[in-house]
Amino acid sequence: MYRVYATLTFVFVIDDAESELAVLDLIQVLVEVLDKCFENLNYIIDEIVVxxxxxxxxxxEIVSVLKSMNDYALEK
Structure with missing residues (x-):
């Protein structure tokens, strides 16, 4: 089962005992938590994958670039 959000695809392997609706809810919650904890999650992924x-x-190197971007944004 999968769900696409922006440029991210979340894939979960489940069996018949799992509720698809519950897994979709889990993915939604996971995405929202990641978004709140890592405001620039897409920037992080963009630094790793092109x-x-x-x-x-x-x-x-990834953390250094993200810190530089954050510092630049704070200056503005």
Whole structure:
């Protein structure tokens, strides 16, 4: 089962014992929590994946770019 939000696709493997509606609700809650905890979740993913290809896996580099973007946004 999957659900697409913006540029993110969340995939869950479930069996017949699971309620599809409950899993869709779980995905919705997960997306909302991620959005609140990581306001720039799409920016994080954009730093790692470009056009469907993984372009950066160095955590320090990713965090450095995101901090720079955040600092720039705070200056404005």
């Amino acid at each position: 056009d469907g290809m993984v372009t950066e896996t160095n955590i320090n």
